[in-house]
Amino acid sequence: MKSVRAKTRGEPLKSFSERVEIQGRSLWSHNAVKGVSLRGERLKKKGRKEWRQWNPRSSKLGAGLLKASNTGLLPEPGATCLYLGSGHGTTISHLHDHVCGAKNNLGGMIIAVDISSRCIREMIRLSKTRPGIIPILADCRKSEHIMPFLPKKVPWLFQDVSQPGQVEMFIEACNHFLAPNGTGLLSLKSASERDTGGAFNHAETSLLAAGFTMVERIDLTGWEDQHVLFHVVW
């Protein structure tokens, strides 16, 4: 397979935070659990810090970071984040590196929701070594199932559920859980929608109509085909 170089428009972003940065061509996060690589990612030592490679092919947030031309994709360290559609926890683990740090010394919290018990059991294992992750086995469409865990609105919300009606779900979730001026990220897979051709444009119009400000529409082609990451502010 041909290697795809990380293209960034304008000045390449090198460092997203103290814990996430581009080194060379690839994206790395400061490993919160020393010596443990979750899915065989590369680890490297740099001084006293250990870095873990963030594979953009298995994480849409990672791909988005490499392709975005705007900042503000990642939450503030120590923030409370809502992640809908946690999957097997690859992205969550890097997000945890950023938001919580080792033994959650930053005091962050990641609410990880997934409908599949197969995925949640991996999240349970992950959250045992990485405090700060809250796994919830629930349907993302049912906000009343998530609400008991989230007494306050959150400043950062990510949704990655490959199901029809993702945009409506995202708007609904933001209505319930995203704080004013919060960052919302919607990873949209066009193949999941009925109308595959116009899915992205349709999504953009509905997001704007729902009152979001579009920061960037990040095309993930190269890392993840037929995917777009919408970066919006509420």
Add this chain to the structure above:
Amino acid sequence: MGPSVKSLDLNPATHWLSNLSFRTDFEGEGPASIVKLVWDWRFARVYDENERVVDECIWNGNRNPRTLADRLALLMAGRMTTEANTLANRFPEASVSPSTTVASWPQLTPDDSSLLQEASLKLAERGVSASAANPDIRLEHLIRATEEMRAAHNTLESRIVEWAGLFLPSLDLDLNRNQIAAAVASSSNMPEAAQCLKVTSAEVEMGEKEWSGIHSLATSVMNLATDVEKMEESVRELSNNHMPSLSLLLGPLLAAKLCTTARGRSRLASLPASTIQVLGAEKAFFMHIRQGTPPPKHGHIFQHTWVCRSPKWTRGSISRMLAAKAAIAVRVDHFGGIPWTSKEISEVEKKVGEIRARKNKR
């Protein structure tokens, strides 16, 4: 159960989110009228219209991950906490609001956060182990495993028939297909296997190693055959328990197959009969939708003897009627009706006979 669990409101109230309503009759009640009742797992509060706290009730039960997990489970089910209930009795005029709508709602303290984390772990673990109790998933694994084993059995059996057949030149391989593996597995060399099948073996020397290879292949074919039967037996048992009426109507294996294709009994119970009729014929069905080919008359339901043993021109009507009855049967099973007995089945069979007779006259 801890004391705090007992003190929770266990009455199955309607979900509080569905009761969202705002009062409009604020006149004549003084400057600050009570507007909102808000709660989360920590406490409940009543706010006035200027978002000032009027009254507060704090959870004073035993705080540990287990009690909190119970509490969260009740909240997820849409129940009220005791605190919320107390305040609701004290201020019946307050309307219910989710806590995320109150900007000044307190953040979780670090202690709260770590307690919430442990409790959510407990709750998620409970959820994961509860999914093992779901017969739909188990049935699907059973069905798929049976199908895969049967496929493996068929390929290996045809391999042994052709391989051993080389050494049995005068044997009719098609007629004696089923006996070849058994004969090889029960013998200690090729001439003995030939004797079992009452033919003479070819005058070819076979090495000890080759014989042991052919022998162990035959043994695994025989084992696979018994294993497939065992699996089918357990599919029958699970299917009979999970969907008694449908299993009685269509046979447990076909019922299980329909349930798996529909992705669960609850979904099967919500499907229209016309969809149940073509479940398993998705390819033909979508060809019909897209390209206008003739629509399929039957999917998995074709396997039922009433359909596949009927004359061709009656099958469409019979499968339509049978699918309609299957839709009723699975609803009876899913929504806890009285399971069907042979009485209902014989009525359906009578209708099958009527359709056959009617169609034959023409």
